[in-house]
Amino acid sequence: MKRLGAFTLALVMIFTTPHIQADAAGLKSRIKSLQRQSEEKKSQLDDLRSQLVDLISQIDALEEDIKENDQDIKDAEDDLADAKKAEKQQYNSMKSRIRYFYENDTENNVFNILIGSKGLTDFINKVQYMNAVYSYDRDLLDSYEATRVEIQGMEEDLKDKREELDKEKKSLKDQKKSLKNLIESKKDEVSDIQSQVKAAKALARKRAAERRQRLEEARRQRNIAKAAAAARAAQAALTGNNDNNGGGSSGGSGGSGGSGSSPFIQDADPSPSTDVSGSSVVSYAMQFVGNRYVWGGNSLTNGVDCSGFVVQVYRHFGIDLSGSRNSAALRSVGKAVSPDNIKAGDIVCYPGHVAIYSGDGLIVEAQSSRAGITHNRSWNHGTVLAIRRVI
Numbered sequence: 001m002k003r004l005g006a007f008t009l010a011l012v013m014i015f016t017t018p019h020i021q022a023d024a025a026g027l028k029s030r031i032k033s034l035q036r037q038s039e040e041k042k043s044q045l046d047d048l049r050s051q052l053v054d055l056i057s058q059i060d061a062l063e064e065d066i067k068e069n070d071q072d073i074k075d076a077e078d079d080l081a082d083a084k085k086a087e088k089q090q091y092n093s094m095k096s097r098i099r100y101f102y103e104n105d106t107e108n109n110v111f112n113i114l115i116g117s118k119g120l121t122d123f124i125n126k127v128q129y130m131n132a133v134y135s136y137d138r139d140l141l142d143s144y145e146a147t148r149v150e151i152q153g154m155e156e157d158l159k160d161k162r163e164e165l166d167k168e169k170k171s172l173k174d175q176k177k178s179l180k181n182l183i184e185s186k187k188d189e190v191s192d193i194q195s196q197v198k199a200a201k202a203l204a205r206k207r208a209a210e211r212r213q214r215l216e217e218a219r220r221q222r223n224i225a226k227a228a229a230a231a232r233a234a235q236a237a238l239t240g241n242n243d244n245n246g247g248g249s250s251g252g253s254g255g256s257g258g259s260g261s262s263p264f265i266q267d268a269d270p271s272p273s274t275d276v277s278g279s280s281v282v283s284y285a286m287q288f289v290g291n292r293y294v295w296g297g298n299s300l301t302n303g304v305d306c307s308g309f310v311v312q313v314y315r316h317f318g319i320d321l322s323g324s325r326n327s328a329a330l331r332s333v334g335k336a337v338s339p340d341n342i343k344a345g346d347i348v349c350y351p352g353h354v355a356i357y358s359g360d361g362l363i364v365e366a367q368s369s370r371a372g373i374t375h376n377r378s379w380n381h382g383t384v385l386a387i388r389r390v391i
Helices: 002-102 110-116 120-244 250-255 278-286 306-315
Strands: 347-350 353-359 362-368 372-378 386-389
Touching: 002 120, 278 306, 278 353, 278 362, 306 353, 306 362
Parallel strands: none
Antiparallel strands: 347 353, 347 386, 353 362, 362 372
């Protein structure tokens, strides 16, 4: 039944793997596309922010211009008021003088001036003086009138300019509001895309984990099938030898576990032979994770190789494996354990390597010169030659 289950799982993996790979490729492509869109949106957002800063600067400059124009208008209004006051005074003065010259028939007419003159020269001088005064008054009146008209024009121009500036300010504020709204929408778009990227990545991680789990299960089933096949072959060979020797019982006792037993025996799960728990062994071994790997080393702190690590860990619990100080010899220590019954503290043997099973599918081991002592690989990552229990 186990072989049938492993075969069925292998068929499932054969037919589903291309689909899984295509699905993973599609997710990667989707994530890259979303990331590109996110970068484009961020770039657009930066451009919009830059435009907004420029508009704010323009609005600030316009507000300063409006303040200056307000002051110019006030000054112009003050000048206009002064001009009107001066014009009125000048007008009243001119009117009084006109009346004096033209309405006083007894004292100030031309005849009286002529009679009162001491001579023609004096008469001419007085007339010229009167004309000069009149011309001065007339020019002064014209000057003030021109000033008043000019100031009125200036006031109108300044008011027009202020209206234009107000319009431009309103336009810029409207653009600013529009840009702010656009920026907010872009922020929402970027956030939405980032959420999609996050969700796609999470889905990709989930799919990858599921795929690794399926592959791991398939590999485990293959190793179990190999181990079971090896056990059957060993059992058949042992039975054949017993038949050739007349059916003696000594072969059966060797198969129960010990230095002469087979690496795997189907459903083998030997009872504890010591009061040491597997969890205690693992807990002690885990203290040295991260330490150095040294070929032929025997120090758990300063350096040790794979078999030295196993020997030194068990020595701490009073279990002497020093007579089997290599991975090949450790395949025969203690009692055989079937893969289905592996427990924490069991020794797992590979071609040229050995480790301690820590539970949850992992091993603690002196892995290599590069990795040191580690606790990150599954117990069936490679070909398992034997599982032995010494506690």
